[in-house]
Amino acid sequence: MEWYKRSGRLAAWAWTVSLCLVAAVAEATNVSPAVAVIARFQNTLLVAMKKGPQIGFQGRYRVLAPAVRESHNLAYIAQITVGPYWPRLSSAQHAAFIKVFTRLTVATYAAQFKSYSGEHFKETAAHAVGRGDVLVETKLVAHGHREATLDYLLAPSGADWKIVNIVANGVSDLALKRAQYTAIIQRKGFPALLGLLRSKVAQLSRARKAA
């Protein structure tokens, strides 16, 4: 009888563990494509950093542009950054804004990731959040063991996953852009914002050409 009870408990444990394993596998299956997107993108960043001083800003821009377009949902991010003003803009303004926003995003990466001194990325966690999105938590480990936390929020986009927000050390890039862009539109209008973003791209390009 004792043996029977023990077997029952064992079976219950086995069943519970199996359920956990199945859930874990399902979770892993769910997040792994998103993790792969981040891994590919960060590998490209490292390539650009390693070649950085030789190929210069324009070279890094060329290396990074396809990777950024492939891994980021830039049209969606652009839409969010202007918040309530988006529906009031014309189709031509939408297209112009997405174009300059894309150039600014690539230029920012090309300007910031300009050289390599032993840095590497490591993934620390990945889990589903919100309405089917995935948060991939990574760290950029720099020389001297200094670390910066980089969390990527990815959302399904067609058959693939794309980045919709990046949070560095707790600071959301999307939130920063949104706060600035909406304030500028409110004070000066949309054309002024477009002009400012174009001048930013030009500044980044000029400042880093020598790099």
Added chain:
Amino acid sequence: MSRGAMADGVPRFRRRGCWRLVLCGCLALLAVGCATTGSGAGHRVDPLEPMNRRFYAFNSAADRLVMTPVAHMYTAVTPRPLRASLTHFFRNAAYPDVIVNDFLQGRLRQGMSDIGRFLMNSTVGVFGLFDVASHVGLKAHTEDAGLTLAHWGVGRGPYLVLPFVGPDTLRNTPSLIMGVVTNVLFYVGNSALTVPLTVFDVINSRANASSSLRYVRENAVDQYIFTRDAYLQHRDYLLHGGHLPLKAVEQMMLPPQATPSSHAPDPAPLAARRLPQKRRPSVRSPWLTKGVVVRPPAPGG
């Protein structure tokens, strides 16, 4: 923008003497580059914006005219290992502030770990010049009086830009005093030693913040808003022990903030999947369980 740069942006006052106030103010300028909130509804977190913008402009000008050239010169004449050791030394001297706030927040285990870290770096690490504690697993934490008050449920209060100090909040202002009286250098009492050390502390911290400040200059289209939102978001992040609040992550992608103009039409949904009609409360969020009065992060932050 590094977490360290932001955390170190708080000036350390010393006893007696206006010069200390000025030096500490200059140090605080470095924090100018690192502030933020996650809020498009700026007026809600920043009711003093007109005054804050004036002080921000003043701090930026003072930094550009005084601290930037000094920091460049300092970086040019000091080797990187020396700067790293000085950084370790000043962080270690200020570390009792972290320990006191660990215990005030009831983080006993972290407090004991931080005592061990402080003792090890002060002895084996030669007065803190070398961070040996990190190599044995005693990692550094960031705590201060502002985070303790937040832990106790005190609301953030308005965002402030203090002249010579930089970004702050009303809740965080006691940190300015507590950071001074818990600093080891406060008790040295020999001005022949504390004066040059204070000068080095200010200049070294400003030099460490150079890359963060350059990032703000190069990338912000409105440096004031960028700084304010980055500062406030980062403080919220520290409040959660350096972990991203899940609720904040979820709210990032919620519908746009209220339309800024009463004549403006309601924002149309951007994408049905992404912009649900009803905001779900998150049961996982520590934001709702600590009794802390925190402004909900803005959509996108």
